[in-house]
Amino acid sequence: MNRTTHPPGGRPVLDRSGAVTAAPLPARTPSRRRPRPRSQQWAAWAFLAPVTLYLALFYAYPLYRNLDLSLRNYTVRSFVQGDAPFTGLKNYETVFQDPAFGPALVHTVVFTAVCLVFQYVIGLALAVFFHQHFRLSATLRALFLVPWLLPLIVSASTWSWMLNSDSGIVNAALHAIGIGPVNWLTSPSWSLTSVIIANIWIGVPFNLVVLYSGLQSIPSSLYEAAALDGAGAWRRFRSVTFPLLRPVSAITLLLGLVYTLKVFDIIWIMTKGGPADSSTTFATWSYQLGFGNLLPAFGPGAAVGNLLVVAALVFGLVYLRVQRKQALA
Amino acid sequence: MNSLHGRGRTRWKTALGLALTALMLFPVYWMLNVSLTRDQDMRKSPPDLLPLNGTLAGYRTVLGEQLPYLGTSLVIGLGTVALTVALSAPAGYALAKLRPRGGGVLGFLFLVAQMIPGIIMAMGFYAIYLQLGLLQSVPGLIVADSTLAVPFAVLIFTAFMSGIPRELLQAAQMDGAGPWRTFRAIVLPMSRNAVVTVSLFAFLWSWSDFVFASTLVNGGAHEPITLGIYHYIGNNNQEWNAIMATAVVASLPAAVILVLAQRYVAAGVTAGAVKD
Numbered sequence: 122m123n124r125t126t127h128p129p130g131g132r133p134v135l136d137r138s139g140a141v142t143a144a145p146l147p148a149r150t151p152s153r154r155r156p157r158p159r160s161q162q163w164a165a166w167a168f169l170a171p172v173t174l175y176l177a178l179f180y181a182y183p184l185y186r187n188l189d190l191s192l193r194n195y196t197v198r199s200f201v202q203g204d205a206p207f208t209g210l211k212n213y214e215t216v217f218q219d220p221a222f223g224p225a226l227v228h229t230v231v232f233t234a235v236c237l238v239f240q241y242v243i244g245l246a247l248a249v250f251f252h253q254h255f256r257l258s259a260t261l262r263a264l265f266l267v268p269w270l271l272p273l274i275v276s277a278s279t280w281s282w283m284l285n286s287d288s289g290i291v292n293a294a295l296h297a298i299g300i301g302p303v304n305w306l307t308s309p310s311w312s313l314t315s316v317i318i319a320n321i322w323i324g325v326p327f328n329l330v331v332l333y334s335g336l337q338s339i340p341s342s343l344y345e346a347a348a349l350d351g352a353g354a355w356r357r358f359r360s361v362t363f364p365l366l367r368p369v370s371a372i373t374l375l376l377g378l379v380y381t382l383k384v385f386d387i388i389w390i391m392t393k394g395g396p397a398d399s400s401t402t403f404a405t406w407s408y409q410l411g412f413g414n415l416l417p418a419f420g421p422g423a424a425v426g427n428l429l430v431v432a433a434l435v436f437g438l439v440y441l442r443v444q445r446k447q448a449l450a
Numbered sequence: 451m452n453s454l455h456g457r458g459r460t461r462w463k464t465a466l467g468l469a470l471t472a473l474m475l476f477p478v479y480w481m482l483n484v485s486l487t488r489d490q491d492m493r494k495s496p497p498d499l500l501p502l503n504g505t506l507a508g509y510r511t512v513l514g515e516q517l518p519y520l521g522t523s524l525v526i527g528l529g530t531v532a533l534t535v536a537l538s539a540p541a542g543y544a545l546a547k548l549r550p551r552g553g554g555v556l557g558f559l560f561l562v563a564q565m566i567p568g569i570i571m572a573m574g575f576y577a578i579y580l581q582l583g584l585l586q587s588v589p590g591l592i593v594a595d596s597t598l599a600v601p602f603a604v605l606i607f608t609a610f611m612s613g614i615p616r617e618l619l620q621a622a623q624m625d626g627a628g629p630w631r632t633f634r635a636i637v638l639p640m641s642r643n644a645v646v647t648v649s650l651f652a653f654l655w656s657w658s659d660f661v662f663a664s665t666l667v668n669g670g671a672h673e674p675i676t677l678g679i680y681h682y683i684g685n686n687n688q689e690w691n692a693i694m695a696t697a698v699v700a701s702l703p704a705a706v707i708l709v710l711a712q713r714y715v716a717a718g719v720t721a722g723a724v725k726d
Contacts, residue, residue, distance in 0.1 A: 190574075256460060282480075283477060426570040
C-alpha cells in the first residue's frame with residue numbers, strides 16, 4: 122500500500138518506498154458530512170484566500186492575457202500601449218494556413234508518440250528488473266533518477282555535445298563499429314530523432330519510479346500461486362504483472378502524454394526546432410513566433426500556444442476521469 | 451531452498467543492474483569527462499574516454515564567470531521555496547481538514563493547472579510583466595517559477611495532512627486553540643516530510659527553469675544559471691570543457707538532493723508525478 126501511514130501515536134510518515142500516491146481530492150474522500158459550523162467555513166476560506174488569489178492572478182489572468190493576445194493584432198508598439206485592434210480568429214487562420222503548420226503537427230505527434238512508447242517500455246522493463254531482490258538494487262534504482270533531476274539545459278547541452286557530428290562520442294562509437302558519421306543535429310532527417318533520444322533518456326526515470334511503485338502493490342501471493350501452477354517468468358508477466366499494472370500504466374502514459382506534449386527546453390536548446398523546421402513542434406513553434414525573432418508575432422504565437430493548451434487539457438481531463446474511476450473502483 | 455544457486459543468480463543480477471545503470475548514466479559521466487578535458491584534446495578523434503590529461507581550466511572559467519548567475523539562481527530558488535510553502539501549506543490544511551464548500555473545485559483546478567504548458571504561462575506573464583514593469587526582475591521570476599510548484603505542493607500537502615489524526619486536532623480545539631494556532635502548533639510540525647518534499651521540488655524546478663528565465667529576465671542584470679549556460683553555448687561553442695564544467699556545477703543541487711533526500715524524491719515523483 123502506498124498510502125500515508127501512521128504508526129500508533131507517532132507522526133504520519135511516508136511508507137517504506139517513501140510514496141504517497143496521487144493526492145486524494147477532498148471531494149473524493151468519503152465525506153462523513155455533518156454540516157460544518159459556519160465559523161469553520163470562514164476559517165477554511167481564510168486559509169485558502171492567499172492561494173485562491175494567487176490562482177486568479179497568476180494562472181487565470183496569464184491564461185486570459187494569452188487568449189486576448191491570440192485574438193488581437195499585436196505589434197511591438199501596440200503591445201506596450203495596449204491598443205491592439207481586435208481581429209477575432211484571424212491569428213488562428215494565419216496559423217492554420219502557415220506552411221509550417223502541417224509539419225509542426227506531424228512532429229508533435231511523432232515526438233510525443235515515440236517518446237511515450239519507448240519511455241514506457243524501457244521504464245517497465247527496468248521496473249520489473251529492479252523489483253527483484255538483489256544487492257544494490259535500491260541504490261542503483263535511485264541512481265536512475267539522476268537524468269530526471271538534472272536541469273534540462275544541462276541534459277540538452279550534454280546531448281548536443283555527445284551528438285556533435287565531428288567530435289561527438291556517439292559518432293566515434295558508430296565509427297568504431299564501422300558506421301559512417303551521422304549529422305545528428307544538423308541534418309533535417311536526423312534532428313527529430315536526436316531530440317527524441319534525449320527526451321526518452323530524460324523520461325525513463327519517471328516511468329521507472331511510478332511503475333515500480335505500482336509493482337509493489339501487486340500481492341506476491343499471486344506470483345506464488347502462478348508459479349505453483351507452473352507459469353514461467355514471461356507467462357507470469359503477461360498474466361499477472363501486466364493486467365494488474367494496467368491502472369498504473371494508464372496514469373503513467375496519460376501523464377507522460379501531457380508532459381511530452383509540452384516539451385520545449387530540450388528541443389529548443391538542442392536544435393532550436395531546426396534545421397529548416399525539421400524538429401519544430403507546437404511548443405517550439407509558439408516560442409519561435411513569440412520570442413524567437415526580432416519582430417515578434419505575439420498573436421499567432423499565442424494562437425499556437427492555445428491549441429497546445431486545448432490538447433493538454435483534453436488529455437488532462439481524460440487523466441482525471443481515469444484517476445477518478447480508479448479511486449472509486 | 452537452493453541458496454548457492456540463488457546467490458549466483460542475484461550476483462548475476464547485480465552485475466546486469468550495474469551495467470544498465472552505467473549505460474543510463476553515461477551522459478552524466480561524459481559531461482564530467484568533457485568538463486575535465488583540455489582544449490587541445492576536445493576535437494580529438496576518437497575522444498579520450500578518461501580525463502587522463504585532465505585540466506581544471508573549465509572550472510576556473512566557471513568560477514570566474516558564472517558565480518553571479520549561480521548566486522541569482524540560489525536567491526530565486528530559495529524565494530520560490532518560501533513563496534510556495536507559504537501559499538500551499540495553509541491551503542493543504544484547509545482542503546484536508548476544514549473541508550470548505552467549494553474545496554473540491556479548487557482541488558480540481560490545481561490538477562488542471564499542472565496541465566498548462568509552461569510556454570503558454572510564459573507568454574501571459576510576459577504580457578503582464580511588460581505592463582507592470584516587472585520584466586527582468588528577480589521577484590517577477592520568483593512568482594513565475596512558483597507556478598511550477600504551487601499546484602503540486604497543494605496536492606502533496608492535502609494528501610499528507612489528510613493523514614493527520616482528527617483526534618489530535620480536536621484535542622487542540624478543546625484546549626482552546628483556534629484554527630491558526632492548531633495549524634502552527636500541530637499540523638505544520640507534523641507535516642515536516644511534506645514540507646521537505648515540496649521544498650526540494652520547488653527549489654529544483656526553479657533552479658532548472660529555462661522557459662520563464664529566457665522569456666522574463668533575458669538580458670537583465672539578474673539572470674539565473676540556466677541562462678548563464680545558454681549564453682555560454684551561444685557565444686562560445688569552442689570551450690566545451692567550460693560549458694560542461696558549468697553544467698556540472700549547475701547539476702550539483704540535483705546531486706546533493708539525490709544523495710541526501712532520495713526517499714523524498716521518490717515520494718515526490720510518485721505523488722504528484724509532475725514535472726514541467
